[in-house]
Amino acid sequence: MTKTAPAAGFVRRLAGTLHRRPRLQLSLLLTAPLTWLVLAYLGSLSALFLSAFWTTDSFTSSVVKVWNTDNFTTLFESDVYRQVALRSVGVALAVTALCAVIAFPVAFYTARIAKPRWRPLLVVAILTPLWASYLVKAYAWRLILAEGGLLDWLLGPLGLEGPGYGLTATVLVLTYLWLPYMILPIHAGLEQLPDNLLDASADLGARTGRTFRSVVLPMLLPSIAAGSVFTFSLSLGDYIAVQIVGGKTQLIGNLIYSNITLDLPLAAALGTVPVVIIVGYLLAVRRTGALSSL
Amino acid sequence: MRMSHAWKAAAAAGVLLLATACGSSGTSSSAGGFDPPDLKPRKQLGKTEGKVNLIAWAGYVEDGSNDPKVDWVSDFEKQTGCQVSTKTAASSDEMVSLMKTGQYDAVSASGDASLRLIASGDAEPVNTKLVPHYKDVFEGLKKKEWNSVDGVPYGIPHGRGANLLMYNTQKVSPAPDSWSAVFDKASAHKGKVTAYDSPIYIADAALYLMKSKPSLGIKNPYALDQKQFDAAVDLLKDQNANIGEYWSDYLKEISAFKSGNSVVGTSWQVIVNAAQAEKAPVKAVLPKEGSTGWSDTWMVSPKAEHPNCAYKWMDWIISPKVNAQVAEYFGEAPANQKSCALTAAKNHCDTFHAADEPYWKKVHFWTTPVAQCLDGRKDTKCVPYAKWVQAWTEIKG
Numbered sequence: 001m002t003k004t005a006p007a008a009g010f011v012r013r014l015a016g017t018l019h020r021r022p023r024l025q026l027s028l029l030l031t032a033p034l035t036w037l038v039l040a041y042l043g044s045l046s047a048l049f050l051s052a053f054w055t056t057d058s059f060t061s062s063v064v065k066v067w068n069t070d071n072f073t074t075l076f077e078s079d080v081y082r083q084v085a086l087r088s089v090g091v092a093l094a095v096t097a098l099c100a101v102i103a104f105p106v107a108f109y110t111a112r113i114a115k116p117r118w119r120p121l122l123v124v125a126i127l128t129p130l131w132a133s134y135l136v137k138a139y140a141w142r143l144i145l146a147e148g149g150l151l152d153w154l155l156g157p158l159g160l161e162g163p164g165y166g167l168t169a170t171v172l173v174l175t176y177l178w179l180p181y182m183i184l185p186i187h188a189g190l191e192q193l194p195d196n197l198l199d200a201s202a203d204l205g206a207r208t209g210r211t212f213r214s215v216v217l218p219m220l221l222p223s224i225a226a227g228s229v230f231t232f233s234l235s236l237g238d239y240i241a242v243q244i245v246g247g248k249t250q251l252i253g254n255l256i257y258s259n260i261t262l263d264l265p266l267a268a269a270l271g272t273v274p275v276v277i278i279v280g281y282l283l284a285v286r287r288t289g290a291l292s293s294l
Numbered sequence: 295m296r297m298s299h300a301w302k303a304a305a306a307a308g309v310l311l312l313a314t315a316c317g318s319s320g321t322s323s324s325a326g327g328f329d330p331p332d333l334k335p336r337k338q339l340g341k342t343e344g345k346v347n348l349i350a351w352a353g354y355v356e357d358g359s360n361d362p363k364v365d366w367v368s369d370f371e372k373q374t375g376c377q378v379s380t381k382t383a384a385s386s387d388e389m390v391s392l393m394k395t396g397q398y399d400a401v402s403a404s405g406d407a408s409l410r411l412i413a414s415g416d417a418e419p420v421n422t423k424l425v426p427h428y429k430d431v432f433e434g435l436k437k438k439e440w441n442s443v444d445g446v447p448y449g450i451p452h453g454r455g456a457n458l459l460m461y462n463t464q465k466v467s468p469a470p471d472s473w474s475a476v477f478d479k480a481s482a483h484k485g486k487v488t489a490y491d492s493p494i495y496i497a498d499a500a501l502y503l504m505k506s507k508p509s510l511g512i513k514n515p516y517a518l519d520q521k522q523f524d525a526a527v528d529l530l531k532d533q534n535a536n537i538g539e540y541w542s543d544y545l546k547e548i549s550a551f552k553s554g555n556s557v558v559g560t561s562w563q564v565i566v567n568a569a570q571a572e573k574a575p576v577k578a579v580l581p582k583e584g585s586t587g588w589s590d591t592w593m594v595s596p597k598a599e600h601p602n603c604a605y606k607w608m609d610w611i612i613s614p615k616v617n618a619q620v621a622e623y624f625g626e627a628p629a630n631q632k633s634c635a636l637t638a639a640k641n642h643c644d645t646f647h648a649a650d651e652p653y654w655k656k657v658h659f660w661t662t663p664v665a666q667c668l669d670g671r672k673d674t675k676c677v678p679y680a681k682w683v684q685a686w687t688e689i690k691g
Binding site for chain 1: 385387388390391413537539549662664678684687688691
């Protein structure tokens with residue numbers, strides 16, 4: 001007891017000082033996270049951007065720190081990088097659209113139709129695939145999509161064949177992988193939707209379709225935008241799923257990965273492409289007004 | 295601070311994402327030129343460090359975890375007290391970049407990596423006196439252009455072999471005997487052809503053109519002038535239409551051949567063995583055009599933290615018994631001439647032409663292409679490896 005008394009006095013005095021000086025309190029609170037943000041996050045981004053202006057020794061592939069813009073010239077002038085960038089954006093948009101279309105009915109059921117006591121369980125069920133390893137899920141799809149695999153076997157009686165490895169398979173697998181990130185925000189948005197708005201819409205004579213277009217969709221837009229930021233950016237950066245099920249398809253991530261061993265500066269220049277695209281995407285989302293509810 | 299529910303959920307999803315995402319760190323680098331940096335071989339060995347970190351091709355460092363019967367690491371660990379940890383690399387490029395990190399003690403570098411490692415100072419000269427079994431290595435493997443500079447050895451030869459043409463015996467008939475099965479006649483198996491996913495594969499196309507289009511005048515598949523290079527790249531762009539997937543992960547190639555997604559393509563003997571062990575209906579041939587191949591060298595990093603264990607490992611891997619085991623498992627010719635008496639299959643050394651120097655003249659070992667033509671031409675410039683890398687991206691499209 002005698003030992004704890006001075007300590008307690010010190011803590012009390014410290015608390016008093018902090019209470020009188022809210023600025024000190026705030027700076028103590030924010031120093032650590034801000035340092036982390038600036039050093040680890042912005043620091044690595046700027047290191048990436050800087051190294052994009054260096055070059056490599058063509059024989060030893062060691063980085064030579066000579067300032068030049070050759071990497072960006074290569075990026076803009078060769079067709080293959082443009083094609084791959086467009087293909088990646090196409091895949092990211094397709095995955096986002098598919099996720100939104102699939103996620104809406106699922107979220108509608110979990111948020112509004114299912115009995116309230118089942119709802120948390122359903123959300124947990126949707127999240128469970130996220131606890132399994134990404135690689136396990138991608139390799140499972142490799143087996144499903146294989147020649148004579150599960151999908152071929154299922155579609156066989158209908159006279160159809162699975163898509164095999166390629167671009168379609170990539171979109172399919174990425175949609176599967178990122179779907180929970182879309183369902184979750186839409187579920188939350190639908191949960192918040194006041195019942196009386198739907199009732200009012202019905203009272204005024206609107207049919208289901210009209211209610212969906214004029215009431216549900218505008219109110220859900222922020223949720224869909226939030227989900228789409230995840231699905232879009234995750235798909236744009238992915239290079240593993242496409243290696244496993246994409247056949248010979250190359251996306252922007254694969255180009256970065258294949259260059260990082262030999263030509264780090266070119267890989268860095270390539271790495272700025274998705275950054276620019278994501279920033280553009282976020283600005284576009286902002287223009288829709290979806291971010292104003294933040 | 296007001297935060298809508300949707301964004302809270304999104305933030306929660308973001309936290310989950312952090313938890314499930316995996317990251318990788320970049321590689322460090324060192325400056326280097328074309329002249330090897332001034333490094334000295336070690337004069338003597340000290341006490342072993344209890345640990346050694348290796349970079350190796352799949353099948354070179356087997357501790358029984360892939361197949362309990364295939365194990366030459368456990369005895370090494372028992373005898374020397376050096377715990378072995380191995381990073382399996384899929385390509386020479388990966389080996390070069392891994393060695394640059396300085397976290398590894400030794401690497402089994404092929405000819406297209408070894409010179410780059412020497413030039414950038416990521417491999418040091420070896421003192422062959424400290425590797426007692428070096429005296430039994432075939433003379434044809436000692437002090438070659440890919441493992442020495444000006445008569446100074448930079449590594450210990452491991453073994454050599456050829457890239458093979460693997461095919462599905464049920465789907466591909468008659469059995470192919472030419473690389474045309476993956477080039478001019480590849481359309482017969484459209485979407486089921488596979489190829490090695492590395493810029494060095496351009497040499498395979500050049501080798502095929504060497505025989506099928508003599509007018510191009512290709513003498514060495516690693517010394518291509520612009521016209522010859524363009525012809526090889528065009529051939530590979532045509533091939534791309536028939537490719538199902540490229541492979542660099544050997545496990546992926548095994549699974550593709552097992553499921554029938556790939557039926558014909560380039561391969562290594564170790565992959566053939568593994569696929570056959572898993573009951574895939576495959577066989578492999580050395581096509582009549584000859585082949586590209588590898589001659590591997592164990593090299594030590596000047597930054598090695600465990601150089602004594604690394605030297606012990608190099609001596610161990612070329613000791614007659616172990617070199618016989620690894621050569622048989624990987625499907626290559628051993629480096630140690632005494633290994634030939636110790637292989638399980640008595641004719642292994644004959645099958646793989648271990649002592650047959652004229653045979654190896656037909657196999658074009660992986661080498662890093664440089665601007666100064668390797669075939670001795672002085673009147674033209676050859677396409678350097680950096681351009682091969684760019685072209686490989688374009689071929690895949």
